[in-house]
Structures are given as C-alpha cells and as structure tokens.
Amino acid sequence: MKDKVGIGILSFAHGHSGVYCQVIPTLPDAQLVSAWDANPERGQANASRYGLELRAQAEDVVNDPRVDAVIITCETNRHADMVELAAAAGKHILLQKPMATSLEDCDRIVRAVQQAGVKFSMALQMRHDPVNKKIKELLDAKAIGNVALVRRRHSLGVLLDPNFVNGPSKWHIDPAANIGMFFDEAAHATDWFCWMLGKPVSVMAEIDQVITHASPDDNGEAVFRFKHGEIGLLTLSSTTVAAINTTEIYGDEGTIVHDHGDAVSTNATVPPHACALRMIRKGETQWTDLQIPIPPQHGERLKNIPRPFIDYVRGLTDQTIGLEEGRAVVEINLSAYRSAAEGRRISLPL
Numbered sequence: 001m002k003d004k005v006g007i008g009i010l011s012f013a014h015g016h017s018g019v020y021c022q023v024i025p026t027l028p029d030a031q032l033v034s035a036w037d038a039n040p041e042r043g044q045a046n047a048s049r050y051g052l053e054l055r056a057q058a059e060d061v062v063n064d065p066r067v068d069a070v071i072i073t074c075e076t077n078r079h080a081d082m083v084e085l086a087a088a089a090g091k092h093i094l095l096q097k098p099m100a101t102s103l104e105d106c107d108r109i110v111r112a113v114q115q116a117g118v119k120f121s122m123a124l125q126m127r128h129d130p131v132n133k134k135i136k137e138l139l140d141a142k143a144i145g146n147v148a149l150v151r152r153r154h155s156l157g158v159l160l161d162p163n164f165v166n167g168p169s170k171w172h173i174d175p176a177a178n179i180g181m182f183f184d185e186a187a188h189a190t191d192w193f194c195w196m197l198g199k200p201v202s203v204m205a206e207i208d209q210v211i212t213h214a215s216p217d218d219n220g221e222a223v224f225r226f227k228h229g230e231i232g233l234l235t236l237s238s239t240t241v242a243a244i245n246t247t248e249i250y251g252d253e254g255t256i257v258h259d260h261g262d263a264v265s266t267n268a269t270v271p272p273h274a275c276a277l278r279m280i281r282k283g284e285t286q287w288t289d290l291q292i293p294i295p296p297q298h299g300e301r302l303k304n305i306p307r308p309f310i311d312y313v314r315g316l317t318d319q320t321i322g323l324e325e326g327r328a329v330v331e332i333n334l335s336a337y338r339s340a341a342e343g344r345r346i347s348l349p350l
Helices: 016-026 042-052 056-060 076-088 104-118 130-140 164-168 166-172 179-195 296-303 306-313 323-342
Strands: 005-010 030-035 069-073 092-096 121-122 148-153 200-207 220-224 232-237 249-250 252-256 279-280
Touching: 005 016, 005 056, 005 232, 016 030, 016 042, 016 092, 016 296, 030 042, 030 056, 030 179, 056 076, 069 076, 076 092, 076 104, 076 200, 104 323, 121 323, 130 164, 130 179, 130 249, 130 279, 148 179, 164 166, 179 220, 179 232, 179 323, 200 323, 220 279, 220 323
Parallel strands: 005 030, 005 069, 069 092, 092 121, 148 232
Antiparallel strands: 148 249, 200 220, 220 232, 249 252, 252 279
C-alpha cells in the first residue's frame, strides 16, 4: 500500500472541488497531484491556489502514474465521458452528484466501472453528516416504531443571487448540462430518502418555474411511496430568502425532528442554543434533545467527503456510496420531472 494516495482533479466547474482540494493536503495518506479543466483560465487559477500541476488534457491526468484516483467535478452531462476515461486508465473515482443527466449515461458509468474493476463513490455529503447518521441509527433500531410519514425540506436562495445566475456557476441552470435546479439540488434529499427508507416504488411531483425565469425550474414538490407504504414529501425551493431546513419523521411510537439541516440554505444565523435533533416517544411529554452540534458552515459537511473515500481506496473500509445509489437518484428525479409533465403518478423502476 502506498504511503499517499495520489489524487487528480478533473475540472473545477463544480464549486465543491475547492473544498475537497482544501481537505486533501491535511490528510496524511493523500496528496493532490495534477488537474485538468476545460476552462484553462479557471483551471490555472485553481491549480495555482491548491498546488496542483495543470495538464492540457484530461488524458494527461489519468495517465499520470502518480495519480491513483480522480475526483470528477465537471458539468453533470460530461460525467460519463470522464468516468469512462478514468476507469479505462485504472483510476478509482469520486464523482460529484448527480451521477449523470440520463439513465443511458448512468449505465455507461456502471459499465465502465464494473468492467475496469475500479473503486467508485458518489460525493453525497448528507450521508456523512452526524445528525443524518443518528437518524439512520434511530430508524434502523425502530426507535419511533413504524414510520408513516417523512417530510424533508431542502431550501436555498441561489436563483435570487445574480452571481450564481450570471457567474461561473451558471452551468448549473443550463438544461443540457444539468437538467434543472430540482434535478441538481434534490439529489441530496432523494438520496437521503433512499438511504433511510429504501428506493421508492412511485413518485408524484409538481416542478416548475414559479417566480423566476433564470432556470428551467425553481421550485418543486415530490411525493414518494415506499415499499412498506410510507409516504415521503420532498420540498425543494431555489428561491428561498431564508429557511430552517427541517426533517420531520412520524412513527406510531414517536416523532423525530431535525432542524438546521443545511446551513448554506438557511441564509440566516442559527440562533443560540438551537437544537439540531430532537425526539419524543409515546407516553413522553417533553422532547429529548439528542445533543448533536449544528455545523457552523455548509462546508463542514463537504469536508467530511474525502476521508471516507481515501479509506475506501486504501482498502481500510468497504463502505461507499456506490453505482446503484447514484443511478437511483437520477432515475427518481427524472421520474419526478415526468410526473410533473404528465400530471400522473410514475411507478419505479422506469
């Protein structure tokens, strides 16, 4: 086993790449090596900032023998091309969400990874959040009995921000590059639902441009049904001035409430003594604060992504957010768009 896992960066298009590049040099068993970007100016600025060698072609990164794994943070519709390139070169892969913009491209990714036998993980930070891990533990332990209804809200104000709409991140709202804001941002909540309750068996949705014309869609609501009858409600707004992103889980033996679930989306200071996670059970008259700190910034969640990936690459763990999970998110969110367009319930799998 090498002392340090060499990391290559394939594009700085997605802003989360910067957080990963900040974290990796702090890890004793990983190092940044080289990078490529379709935008040379952006590539040079970030390569200089984080101490990477900028290469003229993506092939130059994946063919570098010092590179053991790549982090792919290009535009979503280019993911399949980059995965195929990296997998063919025998490089392990950390892929930014969503997996792709179509199920056909998801299947290209699955084939490339499986044929090459490389290790693969999706970058979905909600699975690394201590509060979400605790919720998963409570549900697996049936702490609130049989779950009937789950509501999760994911709100942010990016479409009200001219810097997002007109700046370097505007590819996020290009339908060719990224479908729409629901497709992009609801990926987190959709994956969370699958993690907690399994893959839905059906979805109904309303997704539309409601108050802006900056993106193909700005607000959406999806209703999921799960294997054992549970109902899930996913709310996504990209035009939120401020919010307390909240998850409510109702069971026949109790209730779990998670507040301040995504600091970047609240656009307001978290009040002193705020409670991240609380629970009440049948027969109790007071909520129990489960005493889990609220991360001060959204970046704190993102910083949790590189360490598990390096452990996975080094063979220290077999835990990963894999191909099946990544494809499921795309399938479910595309089904939500179909439901909204056709005005009917969509059964899964497609």
